[in-house]
Amino acid sequence: MAKQYPDDSTTLHTDAYELSMIQTYFEKGIQNKKAIFEVYFRDMPFKNGFAVFAGLEHIIHYIENLRFTDSDIDYLKENEDFSPAFLDYLRQFQFKGTVRSAVEGELVFHNEPIMQIEGPLADCQLVETAILNIVNYQTLIATKAARIRSVAGNDGILEFGTRRAQEFDAAIWGTRAAYIGGFDATSNVRAGKLFGIPISGTHAHALVQTYGNDYDAFKAYADTHRDCVFLVDTYDTIKSGVPSAIRVAKEMGDKINFQGVRIDSGDMAYLSKRVREQLDDAGFPDAKIYASNDLDEKTIMSLKMQKAKIDVWGVGTKLITAFDQPALGAVYKMVSIEDDHGQLKDTIKLSNNVEKVSTPGRKQVWRITKKADGKSEGDFVALWDEDPRNEDSLYMFHPNYTYINKTVTDFDARPVLQPIFEDGRLIYQQPDLDDIREGCQENQESLWPEYKRDLNPQKYPVDLSQKCWDNKMNLINRIHEYVKKLDFGD
Ligand SMILES: Nc1ncnc2c1ncn2[C@@H]1O[C@H](COP(=O)(O)OP(=O)(O)OP(=O)(O)O)[C@@H](O)[C@H]1O
Numbered sequence: 504m505a506k507q508y509p510d511d512s513t514t515l516h517t518d519a520y521e522l523s524m525i526q527t528y529f530e531k532g533i534q535n536k537k538a539i540f541e542v543y544f545r546d547m548p549f550k551n552g553f554a555v556f557a558g559l560e561h562i563i564h565y566i567e568n569l570r571f572t573d574s575d576i577d578y579l580k581e582n583e584d585f586s587p588a589f590l591d592y593l594r595q596f597q598f599k600g601t602v603r604s605a606v607e608g609e610l611v612f613h614n615e616p617i618m619q620i621e622g623p624l625a626d627c628q629l630v631e632t633a634i635l636n637i638v639n640y641q642t643l644i645a646t647k648a649a650r651i652r653s654v655a656g657n658d659g660i661l662e663f664g665t666r667r668a669q670e671f672d673a674a675i676w677g678t679r680a681a682y683i684g685g686f687d688a689t690s691n692v693r694a695g696k697l698f699g700i701p702i703s704g705t706h707a708h709a710l711v712q713t714y715g716n717d718y719d720a721f722k723a724y725a726d727t728h729r730d731c732v733f734l735v736d737t738y739d740t741i742k743s744g745v746p747s748a749i750r751v752a753k754e755m756g757d758k759i760n761f762q763g764v765r766i767d768s769g770d771m772a773y774l775s776k777r778v779r780e781q782l783d784d785a786g787f788p789d790a791k792i793y794a795s796n797d798l799d800e801k802t803i804m805s806l807k808m809q810k811a812k813i814d815v816w817g818v819g820t821k822l823i824t825a826f827d828q829p830a831l832g833a834v835y836k837m838v839s840i841e842d843d844h845g846q847l848k849d850t851i852k853l854s855n856n857v858e859k860v861s862t863p864g865r866k867q868v869w870r871i872t873k874k875a876d877g878k879s880e881g882d883f884v885a886l887w888d889e890d891p892r893n894e895d896s897l898y899m900f901h902p903n904y905t906y907i908n909k910t911v912t913d914f915d916a917r918p919v920l921q922p923i924f925e926d927g928r929l930i931y932q933q934p935d936l937d938d939i940r941e942g943c944q945e946n947q948e949s950l951w952p953e954y955k956r957d958l959n960p961q962k963y964p965v966d967l968s969q970k971c972w973d974n975k976m977n978l979i980n981r982i983h984e985y986v987k988k989l990d991f992g993d
């Protein structure tokens with residue numbers, strides 16, 4: 504039987520190749536060379552006009568606890584071909600990197616750095632896998648949640664996905680991301696405990712099945728709860744579920760707070776209209792109609808177009824699993840590395856696909872808005888030593904189709920990447936989760952409606968500064984020259 508180890512750290516939550524590379528860096532004595540990596544994704548998730556950044560809370564927690572425990576070292580000793588000196592180095596390891604990041608709830612876009620990790624080469628390499636793991640999932644869910652919020656308007660939206668999520672962590676962190684993206688509450692009690700997210704819920708079909716009929720089940724529930732939402736579709740929504748709910752609500756009077764009923768199957772446009780009439784006619788115009796059953800932004804939009812009388816939407820599977828796009832595809836690329844003379848040299852990853860060529864150099868993303876109306880003109884990706892706030896006008900052009908360009912004046916420029924860790928020390932204080940969620944809504948106000956529509960939004964401009972673009976072209980040309988001169992004798 505394989506030896507058992509305690510699950511006492513997340514430091515080995517990394518791909519083996521990261522440790523293999525760190526081993527090489529260490530044995531060659533270059534583990535402390537200064538390096539800079541950036542995280543970005545290439546395509547907008549769900550073809551949405553914007554993405555909502557989430558994951559920083561978990562990343563901070565992960566980095567703060569980044570050390571190799573005795574059991575980590577024992578495991579590596581027995582399973583990897585590592586020298587005693589290297590194992591000793593890992594044992595002493597402390598993260599010394601500097602991390603800059605978009606903050607949670609910030610809007611982020613394709614082909615711009617959303618995180619930047621700078622520091623000793625080994626430190627930057629170690630955290631790649633976990634950072635991508637976290638950002639890829641949480642940003643995806645926060646974005647999906649924002650899409651659902653945008654069609655739900657001011658209706659209540661509840662996160663019901665835990666039972667369908669890809670295991671525990673996805674349920675917990677996905678719920679948090681959904682809250683950032685605009686959900687109102689979750690059914691996951693642990694997420695309520697850990698993050699202070701409001702918890703909410705109704706009851707399941709099992710309660711009705713236990714009693715064998717709607718009335719007895721609702722009566723029992725009402726006897727034991729103040730707030731009541733009855734699930735009315737177990738046997739027959741119109742003929743049994745709703746009349747039973749109404750009877751119990753009338754009998755209990757002020758003893759309960761009859762909040763409404765939930766429908767979980769059938770034609771929800773038709774049913775919700777009939778149920779609304781039943782509740783109104785019985786004198787319960789304030790009782791709300793909750794709906795659930797494989798909902799997402801498309802079904803919610805369709806139901807709204809059909810004038811369904813639904814007030815609160817419970818969304819599970821399609822939110823928490825990012826059903827229609829299961830991966831964001833964010834990558835972690837080296838943009839600069841110290842040379843043998845101690846100078847940082849920008850570096851690039853080439854590809855035949857122009858969209859896949861990385862953009863070298865340490866960069867900042869500047870969100871450019873017009874002073875007059877606060878609306879965004881686009882993002883301006885500039886080299887670190889540039890500051891558009893010192894300019895009166897800004898020339899912005901598409902990095903691949905340079906004939907698409909404009910000159911912006913009377914603008915404000917806001918840096919998107921914020922300092923989080925400096926030389927391994929946490930210097931960022933996470934805002935309250937409710938402030939993050941509110942900030943996410945406010946950020947969306949600066950976007951023109953053209954970028955926010957659910958279907959086929961306009962592509963938000965993400966432009967490179969002239970200096971950044973020149974730097975990239977120079978590097979591409981230099982590498983082409985170098986490859987041309989290579990002679991391996993064949
Ligand atoms: N009026 C409607 N317009 C568009 N979509 C709807 C409408 N009513 C329900 N839906 C959606 O259609 C799908 C119907 O699911 P399904 O075929 O499982 O039917 P069901 O009545 O829920 O059956 P079951 O009793 O097995 O749960 C769900 O995703 C639901 O949200």
Ligand SMILES: O=P(O)(O)OC[C@H]1O[C@H](OP(=O)(O)OP(=O)(O)O)[C@H](O)[C@@H]1O
Pocket residue numbers: 663664666667706707708709767795796797798817818819820821
């Ligand atoms: O449809 P989703 O968006 O994934 O939302 C969560 C679903 O989970 C519950 O169903 P389930 O059949 O698991 O249990 P139930 O007996 O309470 O209906 C609930 O009734 C929803 O239909």
Ligand SMILES: O=C(O)c1cccnc1
Pocket residue numbers: 663664690703704705706707765795817819
């Ligand atoms: O509270 C509910 O109604 C609920 C919770 C989880 C999944 N589906 C429904």
